[in-house]
Amino acid sequence: MPSCKAILFDLDGTLYYQAPLRRQMLKELLLNLLRHPISGYQELRIVQIFRQERENLRYYTPEKFSAPLEELQYILPAQKLKIPEETVKKVVQKWIYDRPLKYLKDYKISGLDEFLAACKARNIKIGVFSDYPAEKKLKAMKINHFIDLALCATDPEINAFKPSPKGLEVAMKKLGLTPKELLYIGDHSEVDGLCAQKAGVTFILISPKPKKNIKIPQIQNYKDLAHLVFEER
Structure with a gap:
């Protein structure tokens, strides 16, 4: 070329x-669920809904929404789960952005x-x-x-x-x-x-x-x- x-x-x-990393993170999410049933379940649901709503935004056009993607990716899951946006941000930061980092170099x-x-x-x-x-x-x-x-x-x-x-x-x-x-x-x-x-x-x-x-x-x-x-x- x-x-x-x-x-x-x-x-x-x-x-x-990506597949082995996702398996590792799912394992950690489930362990968290066993140790902390109430908060662990909420965190698992937030991660699931965040990913789903993000996929729904794949064909987003600015004309359809008043907020940019950076904000919408948190607004929509928060609305669906009826929880504060800040709660979504904290859980996403923990499980999607921070926790996987220590494994990346091995994969x-x-x-x-x-x-x-x-x-x-x-x-x-x-x-x-x-x-x-x-x-x-x-x-x-x-x-x-x-x-x-x-x-x-x-x-x-x-x-x-x-x-x-x-x-x-x-x-x-x-x-x-x-x-x-x-x-x-x-x-x-x-x-x-x-x-x-x-x-x-x-x-x-x-x-x-x-x-x-x-x-x-x-x-x-x-x-x-x-x-x-x-x-x-």
Whole structure:
């Protein structure tokens, strides 16, 4: 891919294996439920409803709501559960943003550090665009020093979840690149892939197990991506 000047990554499920992390967090949530039945149940429900309402906002348009995504992601679960927004924020911060951090470096996808180092050696810019905040996760994975740009769907200048192309468009503007000069890597063809398609950006699917009936390039780890990207330069 000789025209590739930057590679942008999704984060969850793309830079680390998401399934084992989710199993670990579910285990902790259930243990918390056993130890503290009342508060544990509430926290479990908040996490579930937060994720559900966030998915419902995937096709959000600013015209439909008066508040931005950063606020809506807490407002809607709070309304559904009839609890204060601040309670939702505290539980989400605890279980979705903070507790998983200590496990991330153990679940990094094979070949990631070596691939990022090789990109830097070739002056290929590296960025992350995720539906969730990235900075703390990148530090926990000890790869933040490789990253030139980190964007989240709830950033004010984006305010749109994938598959909206807004995040990739903002990334290209910040990096000063055209769609042909950017490569996007993600683990969901129907979300990440569609986002890239709408932005006119080349997409590669990363999946531990090859997916059938998908007519897009696939890799299983970052050794595969290195062969694909560097051998064509």
